[in-house]
Amino acid sequence: MSTPAAPLLQVQGLARRYGDSRVFEGVDFAVARGEFVAIVGESGVGKSTLLNCLAGLDTWSDGRIVHAGTDLATLDETARALWRRAQVGFVFQAFHVLPHLDVAQNVALPLMLLGRPDPDRVQAMLGAVGLQGLEARLPRELSGGQLQRVAIARALVHRPGLLLADEPTGNLDPATAARVMDVLVEQTRAAGSALVLVTHSEAAAARADRVLRLTASGMALAPPAVG
Numbered sequence: 001m002s003t004p005a006a007p008l009l010q011v012q013g014l015a016r017r018y019g020d021s022r023v024f025e026g027v028d029f030a031v032a033r034g035e036f037v038a039i040v041g042e043s044g045v046g047k048s049t050l051l052n053c054l055a056g057l058d059t060w061s062d063g064r065i066v067h068a069g070t071d072l073a074t075l076d077e078t079a080r081a082l083w084r085r086a087q088v089g090f091v092f093q094a095f096h097v098l099p100h101l102d103v104a105q106n107v108a109l110p111l112m113l114l115g116r117p118d119p120d121r122v123q124a125m126l127g128a129v130g131l132q133g134l135e136a137r138l139p140r141e142l143s144g145g146q147l148q149r150v151a152i153a154r155a156l157v158h159r160p161g162l163l164l165a166d167e168p169t170g171n172l173d174p175a176t177a178a179r180v181m182d183v184l185v186e187q188t189r190a191a192g193s194a195l196v197l198v199t200h201s202e203a204a205a206a207r208a209d210r211v212l213r214l215t216a217s218g219m220a221l222a223p224p225a226v227g
């Protein structure tokens with residue numbers, strides 16, 4: 001009998017409160033390498049907050065987040081930033097594309113920060129999300145859906161072990177959304193990364209290996225959509 005490999009990401013008893021006000025508590029789940037987990041839940045339940053915690057960008061009130069055997073709470077600010085730079089790709093709900101950098105520079109940024117410039121990889125990612133020809137545009141010259149795709153290409157370009165995506169197809173038409181989901185899933189599988197994707201889209205959730213529902217009192221497996 002083989003022992004299952006330790007999960008890449010393990011979340012135990014996670015809680016987030018603001019003073020006396022609870023966002024969520026008792027959140028337990030794990031994500032394996034190469035696995036795609038979708039997280040669904042009502043607006044305001046704390047999905048973005050949870051992703052920020054998983055990236056070490058926000059603090060939590062109780063519980064543990066363990067990434068590849070390392071408890072994030074044991075890393076100081078600097079160690080956490082270095083870990084994030086090398087291991088995490090994040091597609092923010094509000095994109096956070098840098099306004100003074102053009103499209104190609106935004107996508108290249110994670111590689112530059114790691115001292116691994118790779119123009120061919122940047123071009124490949126721009127092509128994969130359908131942004132070829134827009135390399136020299138500034139963010140203010142792009143549509144919302146194009147900005148979202150810049151954010152996705154940037155999150156994937158350095159082949160992070162953990163990819164966190166907050167509504168990555170929220171601004172895209174169904175055909176572009178399906179294409180971007182293909183890119184996210186292919187890159188995750190190819191790099192053996194874990195993909196945690198927050199979405200309100202049934203089409204996006206349907207692509208996941210598992211769909212988890214976040215509520216104020218914890219995380220539970222959501223039954224697959226019928227149809």
Ligand SMILES: Nc1ncnc2c1ncn2[C@@H]1O[C@H](COP(=O)(O)OP(=O)(O)OP(=O)(O)O)[C@@H](O)[C@H]1O
Pocket residue numbers: 018021023041042043044045046047048049050093
């Ligand atoms: N400083 C704060 N004090 C109290 N509550 C806060 C504070 N900041 C955020 N919240 C609350 O935390 C909750 C979680 O917000 P979050 O953005 O994580 O929700 P979400 O599930 O991502 O929602 P959506 O689907 O709309 O993106 C919200 O109900 C919000 O009101």
Ligand SMILES: [Mg+2]
Pocket residue numbers: 047048049093166
């Ligand atoms: Mg959110």
